[in-house]
Structures are given as structure tokens and as C-alpha cells.
Amino acid sequence: MTAAVDPIRIEEAGLNALQTAQQLFYDGWLLRVSPGKAKRARSVNPHFGSSLPMDAKIDHCERVYRERALPVLFRMTPFARPDGLEAALEARGYVAFDPTLVQIRRLTEVPSLAPRTDVVLASPRIAEFVEAVGEMRGSTAAERAAHLERLSSTPLARHAIVASIDGRAVAAGQAAIDRGLAGIYDMMTATAWRGRGLATLIADALLAWAARQRATHAFLQVNDDNAPALAVYRRFGFATTYAYHYRARPDECR
Numbered sequence: 001m002t003a004a005v006d007p008i009r010i011e012e013a014g015l016n017a018l019q020t021a022q023q024l025f026y027d028g029w030l031l032r033v034s035p036g037k038a039k040r041a042r043s044v045n046p047h048f049g050s051s052l053p054m055d056a057k058i059d060h061c062e063r064v065y066r067e068r069a070l071p072v073l074f075r076m077t078p079f080a081r082p083d084g085l086e087a088a089l090e091a092r093g094y095v096a097f098d099p100t101l102v103q104i105r106r107l108t109e110v111p112s113l114a115p116r117t118d119v120v121l122a123s124p125r126i127a128e129f130v131e132a133v134g135e136m137r138g139s140t141a142a143e144r145a146a147h148l149e150r151l152s153s154t155p156l157a158r159h160a161i162v163a164s165i166d167g168r169a170v171a172a173g174q175a176a177i178d179r180g181l182a183g184i185y186d187m188m189t190a191t192a193w194r195g196r197g198l199a200t201l202i203a204d205a206l207l208a209w210a211a212r213q214r215a216t217h218a219f220l221q222v223n224d225d226n227a228p229a230l231a232v233y234r235r236f237g238f239a240t241t242y243a244y245h246y247r248a249r250p251d252e253c254r
Contacts, residue, residue: 005104005181005217005219005241007078007079007241008079010102010104010181010241010242011047011102011242013181013183013219014040014102015030015045015047016156016176016178017154017156017178017183017185018032018038018041018150018154019150019153020034020041020149020150021149022034022041022146022149025048026057026061026064027049027050027051027057028047028048028049028050028051028081029044029045029046029048029050029057029061030044030046030047030048031044031064033068033070034146034149035068035143036146036147036150037137037143037147038150039073039098039246040075041146041150042065042073043073043074043246044061044072044073044075046074046075046076046080046081046082046085047077047080047081049081050081050082054082054085054088058089071248071249071253072248073246073247074094074246074247074248075244076089076096076244077244078243078244086247089247090247093249093250094248094249095247095248095249095250096245096247097245097246097247097248097253098245098246099223099224099243099244100222100223100224100243100244101221101224101230101240101243102221102241102242102243102244103220103221103233103238103240104218104239104241105218105236105237106216106217106237107207107215107216107217107218113200113204116197116201118165119198120163120164120165121162121201121205122161122162123160123161124160124162126152126158126160127148128162129162129172129174129186130144130147130148131144132162132169132172133172133188134147135169136170136171136172136191137188154176156176156178157176157177157213158174158175158177159174159176159209159210160172160173160174160186161173161174161202161205163198169190170190170193170198171188171190171193171199171201171202172186172202173185173186173187173199173202173206174186174206175206175218177210177213177215180217181215181216181218181219182215182217182219183219183220184203184206184207184218184220185220185221187203187229195228199228200232200235203232203236206218207236219238220233220238224243
């Protein structure tokens with residue numbers, strides 16, 4: 001079910017889906033400094049052109065994040081610029097961690113699961129969605145505020161789903177569409193409810209919505225050691241198109 005979609009196009013859609021006012025461009029690097037759980041929102045994204053001396057740029061990034069009491073994270077994709085950045089960070093003591101797979105599937109055929117009488121799926125307002133996800137993640141008030149700011153800032157078509165059992169939110173996920181590419185984000189199941197097919201139910205509903213919006217492909221990001229999630233996505237036909245990881249100093253890998 002996969003297809004030849006330019007990986008750079010997928011990366012661009014992922015960057016577009018996470019919008020925050022707490023970011024700035026620095027000589028082609030996108031510095032995001034939004035506090036919260038999502039490392040994509042509080043890391044250096046060296047995705048675009050670069051002209052200044054690399055060591056000076058890294059020094060500047062370190063100052064920016066230190067001033068905001070944030071760990072200094074670099075998100076390293078196959079498209080990171082300039083060449084040699086990985087080696088330069090390693091020489092400074094930055095270690096690689098959190099390897100993540102970017103997976104994609106075509107949306108020509110989306111399986112439709114039979115409805116479950118024990119689960120209620122709802123599409124709440126973004127603020128309610130953020131609170132439900134924050135409760136399941138154990139997010140702080142500051143992390144929830146940052147999450148709400150990011151989701152509220154996007155200009156993309158977005159759809160959020162919360163699954164409830166007996167009135168209690170037990171799983172969630174959301175999707176955003178950028179020029180025919182549907183990104184799946186914030187997939188979350190409460191710890192006590194994992195292994196009961198809720199992630200499959202959420203993914204099915206989000207893919208069905210994306211297909212109705214005439215998206216041609218769906219993509220997602222998943223940690224390479226998350227076996228349960230990988231099994232769910234494999235059943236939907238997702239396959240890896242590229243991978244990325246983060247670099248930070250050993251005491252800041254979080």
C-alpha cells in the first residue's frame with residue numbers, strides 16, 4: 001500500500017503540522033522552543049540551507065535553549081544540513097537517541113472496522129482533546145498549554161478523536177492534512193487500557209476521515225522500539241520510508 005512519495009515532501013508536511021509561535025529561523029535552521037512532551041516542538045531542525053560557520057551556529061543554538069531552561073536537542077533527519085553536522089555534534093559529546101521511523105501508506109483502500117458497542121468515539125474541541133491527551137500522558141499544566149498553543153496555531157485541516165468507555169477517555173489521536181498528505185499524531189492509549197484494540201480503532205477512524213478529505217497518503221512517526229504500535233500500523237499497511245533521531249548531551253536525552 002506504499003507509494004513513491006518524496007520523503008522531503010513528507011518531512012515538510014510534518015513540519016507544517018506542528019505550528020508554534022515559539023520558534024525562529026536561524027540561517028536556515030528552525031529552532032523550536034515550545035516546552036512540552038513533543039521533542040519536535042523543542043529542538044533544532046536543521047532542515048534548510050546553511051551558510052554560517054557550523055561551530056558558531058551550534059554555540060548560538062546552545063545559548064538559545066539554555067536561556068529558556070530547555071535541553072539542547074538536535075533533530076537529525078536524512079535531510080539535515082550542512083553535511084558534517086552529525087560528526088560535529090558527536091565531537092562535542094552529543095549522543096544519538098530516540099530513533100524514530102517515518103512510515104507511509106496509500107489511502108486507496110481503508111479498511112472499515114465494525115463499530116464497538118463498548119467504545120464511544122467523539123471529535124471534541126481542541127482544548128478538550130488536549131486535556132484528554134494530557135491526562136493520559138500525565139502532562140503538566142505548562143505542557144498542556146504548549147500542546148494547545150501548537151494545535152490551535154495550525155492552518156491545516158485537522159481532525160481529533162477521543163475514545164471513551166463508561167464516560168472515561170481511554171485513547172486518542174489526531175490527523176492533519178497538508179496537500180493530500182495526512183499526518184497521524186498524538187496517538188495515545190491510557191496505560192490500563194492498552195492491548196484492547198483501541199489504537200486500531202482510532203487509526204481506522206482517522207484514516208477513514210483522511211480518505212473522505214481526499215488525502216492520497218497517510219504518514220506517521222513511531223519509535224522504532226514501540227512493538228505494539230508498529231504491529232498496529234503494519235496491519236494498516238504502513239511501511240518505513242525514512243528514519244530520524246535526536247542528538248543531545250547524555251544528561252539531556254529527554
